[in-house]
Amino acid sequence: MAVAQQVIIVTGAGGGMGKAIIENQLVQGNIVIALDLTVASLADLAQDSLQTYEVNILQEESIQEIFHEVYTKYGRIDGLVNALGIAQAATPIEEVTMADWNRLMDVNVKSLFISTKAIVPYMKERKKGSIITIASVSAVRPRPGLQAYIASKGAAESFSRGLAIELATHQIRVNTIHPGPADTQMLSQFTADGADAEQTKHNVFIQSVPLGRLVDPTDIAGAVNYLLSDAASIVTGTTLHVDGGRGL
Template sequence: MVENKVIVVTGAGGGMGEAIVKTLLTNGAVVVGLDIADDKMKLIDNERFSYETINLLHEQDVNEVFANVYEKHGQIDGLVNAAGIAQNSTSIEDVTLDQWNKINGINSTAVFLTCREATRYMKKKKSGSIVNIVSVAAVRPRPGLQAYVASKGAAEMFTKALALEVAPFGIRSNVLHPGPAETAMLGQFSKIGEDVDATKEEVFRQSVPLGSLIEPQDIAEGVLYLVSDNSKIVTGASLNIDGGRGI
C-alpha cells in the first residue's frame, strides 16, 4: 500500500507516532521521523528509517529538514502530523497567554509549517498525501480544554482549506480524529493534582461508546489507509477513530 513511498512523520517519538512509523515501515515505506525527543526514535532499527531531533516551531529548521529529505530521497509522498501537546483542564481565567500561544503553536502553527514545506515538494511530483492527526475534541469539546480545542479546530479547518487548494496538484489532505487514546498524553488532560488513572477510567474510557480507550495501533491503521493509494479519491475528509466518542 505504501511501498517505497517517502513519508515524513512528526511526533514520531510519541505514542501514536511510534505505532505509525512501525506500521508504515512494515508496509514497505521509507520513513523520516521528526520529534523534539529522540528516546523512542533512536531505538527503531530499520534501514528505511531515519530521524531528526527538531523543534517543529523553529521555522528555519523545519524548512531545512524538508529540503534535506527531498534532496536525499528525490520525493516526498506523504506527511503525517502526529506531534502535539495536551492541556491540563484549566478554568479560562487561569489560562495564560503563554500557555495559549504554546498550545496553539505546536498543535496548529507547526501543522502549517510542515504542510507548507511538504506541499512545496509534493507539487513537483503532482501527488502526495497529508494526514493531520487532530482530535475528536475539535468537534466534541470538553470543559477546561479551550486552548487545546481551539488549536485542534484550527488544524482541522486548515487541513480542509489546504485540501481544496492543492487538489489540482494531485495532493490530498485529510484529518484523522482520535478519541481518547492509551498514550502518555491522555494523563495530561486532567486537572493538576487530579488522580490521572481515575480520570482515565471515569471520564475518558466511559466517554467511548465502544467501551475502551483507543490504541495507538488503531490510529496507525487509519493513517496507513489515508496515506496510501487505497484512499486515492478521499480528500478534505475527517476520519474519526474514536470508538464512537464523536457521535
C-alpha cells in the same frame, strides 16, 4: 507488480501515536523520516529505512533544510503525517494564561503551517501527495476546561480542509484524523490539577467511549496507512473519526 517504496515524514515521531505510525509504515516497506524533540523512544526500531531528526518543528529554517535534504536524497516525498501535539490540563478559562494559550497555538497550529508549507513544493513537483493531521474528537465533542486545546484542534481541521481544496488540482490530498481518548502518555496530561489521572482515565475517558475502550495507537496507525495509500486516492478534505464512537 511490486509497489514502489514511498517516503513518509512523521512529526511527533517519538510520541505514542507517532511511534505506532512509524512501525506500521516500516512494515509496509516504506522509508520513514521521523521528526521530534527527542527520538529516544524509536531506538528499538533502528534500521536503514528509518531516518531520525531531533528538532523543534517550530524552527522553520531547520524544517525547510531537513525536507530539502530528504528530497535531494530520495527524489520524492509522498506523505506528511503531523502527529505532534501538546495537551492542556483541564483549567477554567480565567486561570489560563496568555502564555498557555500561545504555546498551545504554536505547537498545535503554527507547527502545521510550518511543516505543510515546507512540504507542498515537493509534492507539487511530483503531482502527488498525502498530508494527514492528527487533530482530536474534542474539536467537535468538547470537554470542560480544554478550551485552548479544543480551539487548536478546530483550527487544525479547518486548515486541512482549506488546503484540501487549494491543493486538489495538484493531486495532493489533505485529511484529518480525530482520535478519541487514546492510550498514550498524553492522556494523563488532560487531567485537572489535583485530580487523580488513573481515576480520570477510567471514570471519565473510558466511560465516554461507546465502544468501551481507549483508542490504541495502532488504531491510528491503521487509519493513517489507509489515508496514505492509493486505496484512499479519491479521499480528500475529510475527517476520519477513530474514536470508538466518542463523537456521536
